[in-house]
Amino acid sequence: MSTSRKPLLLLLCCCLTLLTSCWDQILLKDAKLVMVSGFDLTKEGRLLGTVVIPKFSSSDGGAKIAESQIVSGEGDTTMDVGKELNLKIAGQFDSSKMTVLLFGEDFAKQDIQPGLDVFYRDPRRSLVDNAAVVKGRANDLLNIKLNESGGISEYLDTLFNSAQNDSIIPPQTRPMFSDYSDPATDLILPIIEALEHEVKIIGIALFNGTKYTGKHLNIDESSILMLLDNQLKNNSELKVKIHEKEVPESKNYIYINVSNINRKLKVNGQNANRISAHIQLDLKVDVLEYSKNYLDSSQKIQALEKTISEKLTAEANIVIKKLQEANSDSLAIGRRLIAFHHATWEQIDWIETYPTIEFDARVNTKIINHGIFN
Amino acid sequence: MIKSENKISQFQLFFIIIQTQIGIGIIYLPYEVNKISGSDAWISVFVAGIAVQIGIIIIWLLCRRYPEQTFFELVNSIVGRPIGLLLKISYIGYFLISAILITVQFIEKVNIWVLPRTPIWVISMLLIAISVLCVKENLKVMARFFVLVSVLLVILLSFTFLVLKDVNVLYVLPIGVSGFNNILKGTTQSSFAFQGFESLLVILPYCLGKSVGKLKVALSANGFTIIFYTYITFITISYFGSSALQFIPEPILYIMKFKYLDIIDRVDLIFFSIWIVCVATTVMLYLYLSSIGMTHLFGKTKRTTFVYCMGAFMFIVVLLIPINGQVIHTLGYNANRYSTIFTFVVPAILLIVSLIRRQKGQEDMPT
Numbered sequence: 001m002s003t004s005r006k007p008l009l010l011l012l013c014c015c016l017t018l019l020t021s022c023w024d025q026i027l028l029k030d031a032k033l034v035m036v037s038g039f040d041l042t043k044e045g046r047l048l049g050t051v052v053i054p055k056f057s058s059s060d061g062g063a064k065i066a067e068s069q070i071v072s073g074e075g076d077t078t079m080d081v082g083k084e085l086n087l088k089i090a091g092q093f094d095s096s097k098m099t100v101l102l103f104g105e106d107f108a109k110q111d112i113q114p115g116l117d118v119f120y121r122d123p124r125r126s127l128v129d130n131a132a133v134v135k136g137r138a139n140d141l142l143n144i145k146l147n148e149s150g151g152i153s154e155y156l157d158t159l160f161n162s163a164q165n166d167s168i169i170p171p172q173t174r175p176m177f178s179d180y181s182d183p184a185t186d187l188i189l190p191i192i193e194a195l196e197h198e199v200k201i202i203g204i205a206l207f208n209g210t211k212y213t214g215k216h217l218n219i220d221e222s223s224i225l226m227l228l229d230n231q232l233k234n235n236s237e238l239k240v241k242i243h244e245k246e247v248p249e250s251k252n253y254i255y256i257n258v259s260n261i262n263r264k265l266k267v268n269g270q271n272a273n274r275i276s277a278h279i280q281l282d283l284k285v286d287v288l289e290y291s292k293n294y295l296d297s298s299q300k301i302q303a304l305e306k307t308i309s310e311k312l313t314a315e316a317n318i319v320i321k322k323l324q325e326a327n328s329d330s331l332a333i334g335r336r337l338i339a340f341h342h343a344t345w346e347q348i349d350w351i352e353t354y355p356t357i358e359f360d361a362r363v364n365t366k367i368i369n370h371g372i373f374n
Numbered sequence: 375m376i377k378s379e380n381k382i383s384q385f386q387l388f389f390i391i392i393q394t395q396i397g398i399g400i401i402y403l404p405y406e407v408n409k410i411s412g413s414d415a416w417i418s419v420f421v422a423g424i425a426v427q428i429g430i431i432i433i434w435l436l437c438r439r440y441p442e443q444t445f446f447e448l449v450n451s452i453v454g455r456p457i458g459l460l461l462k463i464s465y466i467g468y469f470l471i472s473a474i475l476i477t478v479q480f481i482e483k484v485n486i487w488v489l490p491r492t493p494i495w496v497i498s499m500l501l502i503a504i505s506v507l508c509v510k511e512n513l514k515v516m517a518r519f520f521v522l523v524s525v526l527l528v529i530l531l532s533f534t535f536l537v538l539k540d541v542n543v544l545y546v547l548p549i550g551v552s553g554f555n556n557i558l559k560g561t562t563q564s565s566f567a568f569q570g571f572e573s574l575l576v577i578l579p580y581c582l583g584k585s586v587g588k589l590k591v592a593l594s595a596n597g598f599t600i601i602f603y604t605y606i607t608f609i610t611i612s613y614f615g616s617s618a619l620q621f622i623p624e625p626i627l628y629i630m631k632f633k634y635l636d637i638i639d640r641v642d643l644i645f646f647s648i649w650i651v652c653v654a655t656t657v658m659l660y661l662y663l664s665s666i667g668m669t670h671l672f673g674k675t676k677r678t679t680f681v682y683c684m685g686a687f688m689f690i691v692v693l694l695i696p697i698n699g700q701v702i703h704t705l706g707y708n709a710n711r712y713s714t715i716f717t718f719v720v721p722a723i724l725l726i727v728s729l730i731r732r733q734k735g736q737e738d739m740p741t
Binding site: 023024097120123127129173174175177178181182183185332335336338339340342 | 486487488489490491492493496540542544545547548551613614615617618620621628631632634639
């Protein structure tokens with residue numbers, strides 16, 4: 001018995017040496033985990049990268065982010081900036097757990113693709129699940145002193161998540177490159193602004209290809225764009241101005257929450273000279289706030305539905321106009337043209353044609369409930 | 375004659391075929407085919423699979439005439455000793471080269487995705503050692519192992535369900551836009567993924583049961599592979615879109631890398647680890663097939679000896695091949711071109727010859 005076991009034991013001992021994976025170990029204690037980074041363009045046209053490295057401290061509830069170290073460096077490319085930063089940081093700079101990437105306004109207007117390349121190329125890096133454009137400079141935003149406790153990485157991450165749940169900004173379901181490398185879809189990203197002690201989401205930045213057009217939608221318009229794009233996450237609260245001359249001012253508005261959405265998008269493209277797109281949006285809404293009137297009869301509700309529908313239709317058409325002016329095809333009309341009218345697509349130059357197509361929307365609302373009060 | 379304790383059931387045959395076919399292809403089949411047939415890549419994959427069904431029928435027709443003989447035995451009775459010897463040697467070579475090629479492709483992927491700093495010899499040794507360990511046992515033991523690890527395929531599949539809610543069917547429309555020619559070219563390109571069904575040449579006589587039953591099992595196993603690959607290709611194209619897919623050689627891993635669950639940060643690494651088993655089973659079967667061939671060539675030596683020798687040989691050859699994308703791509707491309715000879719052309723010719731000569735195997739008396 002023992003004679004047959006000996007070689008096996010020997011083999012097992014040999015195998016142990018293989019299990020240590022000594023070559024590819026990366027120890028957490030040596031790494032400086034970058035959670036947020038930002039790119040800016042300097043006046044000379046170079047790249048200014050800013051990274052936030054949280055410092056962890058052990059407390060009762062486990063590790064907590066006590067404070068953050070903010071480092072910035074200049075370079076010609078992303079890797080160049082990384083090298084520059086590495087010279088300033090004790091330890092190895094590691095962006096495999098990065099959650100948020102910010103683009104300064106000027107950088108985004110130039111082209112975001114060169115900044116992103118390394119994230120897509122390196123298998124260890126994270127594939128950037130939250131990206132945003134900063135009004136102003138990303139560097140300034142990352143340097144603000146937050147009122148909230150915890151690091152800025154956690155703060156921004158939650159900020160984006162809650163806005164995604166409210167259907168204000170688009171959820172990142174695909175890596176950004178699949179949007180911008182598609183000729184018939186354009187990227188949209190949230191745009192944020194630095195206040196004194198907070199960061200605020202101010203809307204959606206419209207891209208054309210890999211470049212930020214400089215135009216953005218405000219929060220109300222962003223919500224409508226998300227609805228037009230058939231993206232309703234948990235809820236979508238809309239403010240509609242349905243009266244003009246009420247006093248006080250707040251009686252002019254109604255606040256509704258969209259609970260169900262049905263979108264029909266139709267693109268007509270048999271004739272290359274007359275391409276048109278039409279969105280029919282049916283919303284089922286709950287009334288959240290309406291201080292003007294008692295909703296005690298179905299006539300009143302129907303009249304209200306009609307007014308809301310008209311106002312929302314007008315707003316939706318303004319949003320569409322803005323998209324066309326910015327030449328940002330974020331609703332992927334071009335994709336439908338490819339799919340259903342391929343012959344037309346072959347004839348046209350979409351970037352030139354898109355702003356000129358007939359594109360309109362119609363919104364129908366139906367009030368489902370108005371709470372426990374008339 | 376094959377000893378009765380060496381026989382496998384039809385259930386096991388099903389999983390052997392699946393495990394041999396599904397392997398290296400999961401990861402970069404969509405990319406390779408998308409390069410040629412664009413958004414219609416999934417059609418190409420599907421058509422290639424159907425072509426393989428025909429290949430299976432050819433092999434089955436051939437083997438039915440000699441129900442108790444493996445390919446290495448029946449060639450002699452069809453084309454005679456000299457040509458038979460040549461065919462045997464070339465098939466042993468083909469099986470061995472396939473095993474080596476898969477190992478090399480596997481190493482390249484491991485190297486680029488997970489273990490960039492680990493020396494190549496370690497990775498290749500791990501894979502080859504495991505294969506040798508399994509192959510030195512008889513087919514029945516291997517079959518049990520293959521059935522067991524097929525559970526992992528279910529896990530692999532369930533990971534891909536993560537993607538389903540984000541796919542956009544508009545990306546695969548309009549169907550047929552890349553043209554008939556490109557779809558056909560894509561079909562030849564995707565045939566590499568279905569390789570492994572030619573193992574039937576050798577393992578069909580090991581299987582118990584009626585001849586028709588075996589055919590049904592083989593066809594349904596390949597049917598499963600067709601559905602699996604077409605599904606993978608379809609979801610990757612409709613997730614990324616054809617134009618974005620051109621940038622990503624390993625699309626399914628890329629999707630897994632982007633998706634993260636709350637408890638698992640890098641789903642791609644888990645996917646990768648499971649995929650390793652799929653690759654290992656493919657290597658094992660090819661190694662097994664070539665070792666059977668060697669035993670037929672040199673009748674007296676035990677098969678296990680050949681397994682060890684060929685394992686060592688594979689290891690040396692793998693170390694000699696420079697692991698870089700370009701070299702491996704050229705090797706794979708050429709092997710892909712010539713593999714059709716072994717999987718379709720030779721069995722078809724043998725079938726025709728045997729039909730003309732009206733020879734029948736000794737055990738199979740006309741009824």
